[in-house]
Amino acid sequence: MLWNKKIIVLFILTVGVRAETAEAWSPEMVIQMKSISQLDISPSGDLVAFAVREALIEGEKSEYLNQIWLTGTATETPPVQYTFGDKSASRPRFSPDGKHIAFSRELSEKSQVWIMRTAGGEAWQFSYQKESVIDFKWSPDGQHIAMVMKNPKSEEEETEEKEKRDVILVDQNFKNNHIYLKRFTTEIDTTEADKVTSGSFTVNAFNWSPDGRLIVFSHSEEPTFNSRSITGDISVVTVANKTTTTLVDWPGVDADPLFSPDGKTIAFSSDGGTTERIGLGDCFVVSAKGGKPRKLAETPNRSVGVRGAPGIMQWSKDGKHVYTSDYEGTTTQIYKLDVKGNKIAGLTAYNGVISNPVISSDEKKIVFVGQSTEVPAELYVSDLRKFDPKVLSTFNRNKDWPEITKTERVSWKSKDGLEIEGLLTYPLGYKQGKKYPLALMIHGGPAGVFTETFTGNPSIYVIQYFAEKGYAVLRPNPRGSTGYGKEFRYANFKDWGFGDYEDIMSGVDKTIDMGIADPERMAVMGWSYGGYMTSFLVTRTGRFKAASMGAGLPNLVSMVTTTDIPDYLVAHMGSEIWEDYETYEKHSAIYRIGKVTTPTQVIHGSNDLRVPFTQGQEFYVALKRRGIDTEMVVYPRTPHGPREPKLLMDVSPRIMAWLDKYIDRGQKDVQADGAKP
Numbered sequence: 001m002l003w004n005k006k007i008i009v010l011f012i013l014t015v016g017v018r019a020e021t022a023e024a025w026s027p028e029m030v031i032q033m034k035s036i037s038q039l040d041i042s043p044s045g046d047l048v049a050f051a052v053r054e055a056l057i058e059g060e061k062s063e064y065l066n067q068i069w070l071t072g073t074a075t076e077t078p079p080v081q082y083t084f085g086d087k088s089a090s091r092p093r094f095s096p097d098g099k100h101i102a103f104s105r106e107l108s109e110k111s112q113v114w115i116m117r118t119a120g121g122e123a124w125q126f127s128y129q130k131e132s133v134i135d136f137k138w139s140p141d142g143q144h145i146a147m148v149m150k151n152p153k154s155e156e157e158e159t160e161e162k163e164k165r166d167v168i169l170v171d172q173n174f175k176n177n178h179i180y181l182k183r184f185t186t187e188i189d190t191t192e193a194d195k196v197t198s199g200s201f202t203v204n205a206f207n208w209s210p211d212g213r214l215i216v217f218s219h220s221e222e223p224t225f226n227s228r229s230i231t232g233d234i235s236v237v238t239v240a241n242k243t244t245t246t247l248v249d250w251p252g253v254d255a256d257p258l259f260s261p262d263g264k265t266i267a268f269s270s271d272g273g274t275t276e277r278i279g280l281g282d283c284f285v286v287s288a289k290g291g292k293p294r295k296l297a298e299t300p301n302r303s304v305g306v307r308g309a310p311g312i313m314q315w316s317k318d319g320k321h322v323y324t325s326d327y328e329g330t331t332t333q334i335y336k337l338d339v340k341g342n343k344i345a346g347l348t349a350y351n352g353v354i355s356n357p358v359i360s361s362d363e364k365k366i367v368f369v370g371q372s373t374e375v376p377a378e379l380y381v382s383d384l385r386k387f388d389p390k391v392l393s394t395f396n397r398n399k400d401w402p403e404i405t406k407t408e409r410v411s412w413k414s415k416d417g418l419e420i421e422g423l424l425t426y427p428l429g430y431k432q433g434k435k436y437p438l439a440l441m442i443h444g445g446p447a448g449v450f451t452e453t454f455t456g457n458p459s460i461y462v463i464q465y466f467a468e469k470g471y472a473v474l475r476p477n478p479r480g481s482t483g484y485g486k487e488f489r490y491a492n493f494k495d496w497g498f499g500d501y502e503d504i505m506s507g508v509d510k511t512i513d514m515g516i517a518d519p520e521r522m523a524v525m526g527w528s529y530g531g532y533m534t535s536f537l538v539t540r541t542g543r544f545k546a547a548s549m550g551a552g553l554p555n556l557v558s559m560v561t562t563t564d565i566p567d568y569l570v571a572h573m574g575s576e577i578w579e580d581y582e583t584y585e586k587h588s589a590i591y592r593i594g595k596v597t598t599p600t601q602v603i604h605g606s607n608d609l610r611v612p613f614t615q616g617q618e619f620y621v622a623l624k625r626r627g628i629d630t631e632m633v634v635y636p637r638t639p640h641g642p643r644e645p646k647l648l649m650d651v652s653p654r655i656m657a658w659l660d661k662y663i664d665r666g667q668k669d670v671q672a673d674g675a676k677p
Contacts, residue, residue: 023402025456025464027649031055033458034395036369036377037356038091042098045360046073047118048367049082049092049101050379052395055458055645062646066090068103070118073365073381075390082116083123091135094118095184096142102126104133113145115186127182128190134177135205139212144183146215147193148203150175150223174223176202179215181239197237197244204228205256209263209288214238216247216257216266216288225610226565229253230275234268236288247290251275254284256305256312260319264288265339267296267322269305269312277571279447279482279489281305283312283324283337296337297344299326302486314359323347325357327483330409330423330452334366348387352452359384367392373407373423376454396454403428405467407455412510414479415502418491421484422476422507423450426516428468435518437663438511439471440544442504442526442533446480446496446572447489460527460550460641462652469656470665471523472516478503494574496556496587497536504533505541519543521663525655527551527641528611535589535619538598546662548601548655551611551640554589554619557581564609593622599629601658603651605638631658 035053042048051066066088071079083089083103092103098118105114105123111132116123126145127133130152137146153161153175160166180193196215197203206217220231234248234257248254252271259266266288269281272295281304286293304324305311313323313334322337332354334347348354352372359366366384371377376396380389391397407425414420427436441461443450455463466473477483478500480492492500511517523546526534531552538547553559560569560577570576577584585591600623604616616632623630633654635647642648 025402025462025468027458027462027465027653029402030456030458030462030465031057031645031649032399033376033454033456036379036393036395039356039358039367039369039379040092040094041073041358041360041365041367042094042118043096043361044098045362045365047071047094047098048073048358048379048381048392049094049103050356051090051092052081057645057649062644064088064645068092068101070101071379071392073360073367073392075381075392077392079379079393079395082120089114093136093138095138096140100142102136102138102145104136113147115184124186124188126184126189127193129180129192137206137208138184140208140210141212142184144181144212146196146206146208147180147182148177148206149180149193150177150202171222174202176200176223178203179206179217179237196239196242198242199244201233202227204232207258209236209259210261211263213240214259214263214288216259218255218257218268220253224564226567229565230277230567234266234286236266245290247286247288248284248293250293253281255281258312258315258322259288260285260315260339261317262319265319267312267315267339268293277567278493279303280486281311283322285322285339296322296339297342299324299335299344300328300485301326301483303327303482303489313357317361317363323359325354327449327451329421329483330450330477332451347384350387350389371452371454371457373425373452373455374404376401376456401456402464402468404456404464405430407452407463409452410507410510412506414499414506416499418479418499418503420476420478420503420507422474423452424511424516425455425463425467425473425475427470427472430472430516433515435521436470436472436516437521437523437665438508438517439466439473439659440504440508440522440524441473441475442524442530443475443477443481444526444528444530445482446478446492446500446529447482448529449477449481449483450475451483458645458648460648460651461525461655465652466656472511474507474511474517476504476507478507493572494583496572497533497540497589498587500533501536501540504537505543508543521545521665523547523659523663525550528553531611532589534600538596538600539589539592540595542597544598546601546659547598548603548658549616549619550603550651551605551608551616552602552619553611553615554593555591555615556584556588558618559611559615560584562612562614590618590622593619593626596623596626596628599658599662601655602630602632603635603654604632605635605640605642607638608640610640629661 038051068083113127114123131149135148179196182193201219202223204218220228232253235246237244250273252275254270257268283296284293336345355369357368370380379393382389411421524544525548527550531549534549535554602620620632
C-alpha cells in the first residue's frame with residue numbers, strides 16, 4: 001500500500017524506553033488502575049455483582065481481562081472474586097430468586113452465557129450458539145433466559161468462506177440481531193435457543209413484561225452504527241406465538257424500552273418523533289397496547305439514553321416514577337421523573353461522575369461506581385432518599401498513587417458572550433507567581449464532554465502525567481458539548497471551527513489572565529473531533545508551539561463519504577455535500593494548510609472506520625510537503641482509539657516526546673497576578 005512506503009510507523013512500546021521512578025505517573029503506573037462496571041443488585045438488595053477489568057501486559061500479552069466479583073451492600077463486607085481463569089467473564093445477572101448468576105464468558109472468540117450458583121461453586125455453560133451472545137436477561141419467573149444474537153451464516157455462506165469465495169457485498173445481506181429463548185436448567189443442555197423475533201430489522205435492546213408473556217424491544221433498520229444513530233422503533237413480541245406488534249414507529253431514535261411493574265406502560269428514551277442526529281433524548285411513556293407516546297419532564301441536559309448516553313434506569317415499584325441518569329455540566333446525576341405529571345426531582349448532588357447505577361427493588365439503596373478528579377473509581381452504596389455514599393470497595397483507592405495535583409472547574413465568557421466551562425488541572429508543585437507551559441486538550445464528539453473523572457485514569461491523554469511533567473492542563477467544554485442542554489449542544493450547527501474556536505481560545509486566555517499559563521509555551525492536542533479542532537486551530541493561529549492531532553478529520557469533503565457515520569456529519573453541516581459543497585470546504589482545515597506554522601504530530605489507528613486513516617494521512621503528507629515539522633504515528637490493529645493496553649500506554653509519552661522538542665518545561669519565575677488553586 002502507498003502509505004506503507006511513505007509513512008514510518010512509529011510504534012515503539014513505552015515500557016523500558018523512558019526512565020521513570022516508581023513514584024511517577026508513568027504508563028506502567030496508570031495501567032494498573034482497575035475498572036469497575038456492569039453492576040447488578042440481587043432481588044433481596046443485599047448483594048451486588050459486578051465486573052472488574054485489569055490490563056495484562058506481561059510478555060507478549062496486551063489485552064484486558066474481566067472477572068466477576070460480588071460484595072454485600074453493607075460496608076463491612078469485602079468484595080469476593082467469583083470467576084477466575086484466562087478468559088474474560090462479564091455482565092453478571094442475578095436470577096429472579098437470587099439463587100443463580102448468569103454471565104458472559106468468552107471462549108474460542110465466542111461469547112456465551114454461563115451460570116453459577118450465588119452461593120459459589122463451579123460454573124457451567126448454558127448457551128451453545130454459533131454466534132456470540134450480545135445481551136441476555138432472565139424471564140421474571142426464572143424459567144427462561146432471552147438472548148440477543150446476530151443471525152448465523154447459512155451453510156452456503158460457510159462453504160463459500162471455507163473455499164475462499166466469500167465476496168463482500170457492501171450494505172447487503174446484513175446479519176441482523178434477533179431475540180432467542182432457551183429454558184433454564186441446571187443440567188448441561190447443548191441444544192440451541194429458539195428464535196423469537198424475525199424480520200428485516202435488528203434488535204438493539206429488550207426487556208421482559210412482568211408476567212413474562214411479552215418482550216418489548218427497540219430495533220433499527222440495519223445493524224450499522226450509522227443506522228442505529230438515526231433510526232429506532234419500539235415493538236413487542238408475544239413469546240408464545242412469536243407475533244410482533246409495533247408500538248412506536250415515528251421518525252428518529254427510540255431506545256431502551258422498559259415495562260412498568262403492572263405491565264401496562266412502557267418507558268423509553270426518544271428523540272421525540274424527529275431525527276435529532278446531533279443528540280437529543282427525553283424520557284417518554286406509551287401504553288403497552290399502543291397509542292400516542294407522552295413525554296415526561298426533561299432533564300437539564302436532555303440526553304437520556306439515546307446513543308449511549310446515561311439513560312433510563314428503572315421504574316419505581318409503585319409505577320409512579322421513572323429513574324434516569326444524565327450528564328449535568330461536568331458531572332452525572334440521578335433523577336426521578338413523575339409519570340403522570342411533569343415533575344422532576346434530583347436525587348443526587350455528586351461532585352464527580354456516577355456510572356452504572358442500580359437501585360434495589362425496595363428502592364431503599366442505590367449502588368454505583370463513583371469517582372472524582374482526585375479520587376479513583378470505586379463501588380459505593382447510599383440510601384436512596386438521603387444521598388450519603390459509603391464506599392464498598394478498595395480496588396484503586398488503597399493503592400499508593402503518586403501525588404495528585406488539584407483540578408478545579410473554571411468558567412469564562414466567549415467572544416460572543418456565551419458562558420463556557422472547563423476543567424483546569426494545576427501542574428505539580430504549582431506556585432503562585434510562576435507561569436507554566438499549557439497543555440490544551442480538546443474532547444471528541446463534538447457532543448462529548450470533559451467530566452470530573454479521576455485525572456490519573458489510563459486514557460489517551462493521562463492528565464496527571466502531563467501535570468507531573470510541569471504542564472497546566474486545560475480541558476474546555478465548548479459549544480457543542482453535552483452536559484449543558486440542547487441549545488448549547490446544537491450551538492455549533494454549521495459552525496465547526498469558528499464559534500468553538502473562540503470558546504476554546506477564550507479559555508486559553510483565561511488561564512493566561514489567571515497568571516498560570518505562559519503564552520510562549522503552549523501546546524494543543526485532541527482526539528477525533530478534538531483532533532479536528534487541533535487541525536483547525538493550527539490553521540487559524542500560530543500561538544501554539546506544538547500540536548498533536550489524534551484521529552483528526554481535517555477534510556470534511558472526503559470525510560463525509562468515507563466515514564461509517566455520514567449522517568452525523570451531514571446533521572452538523574446542515575445538508576449533503578452535493579447540495580452545499582462550500583460549507584464542507586469552509587469548515588475543513590486542509591484547505592488552509594498553507595497557513596500552518598506549528599509543528600504538528602499526527603496520530604491515527606490503522607483500522608479506523610469512524611475517522612478513516614486517510615484523514616490523518618492527508619494532513620501529514622500536506623504538512624511534510626510544505627516543510628512543516630511533522631511525524632505520523634500509526635497504531636496497528638487500532639480502530640477509533642487504542643484498544644490494546646500497551647498501545648494506550650504509548651500515546652501520552654509519545655506526545656510528550658514531541659512537545660519536548662519545542663517547549664521548555666522548566667518553570668519561569670515570572671511575577672503575575674493569579675488566584676491560588
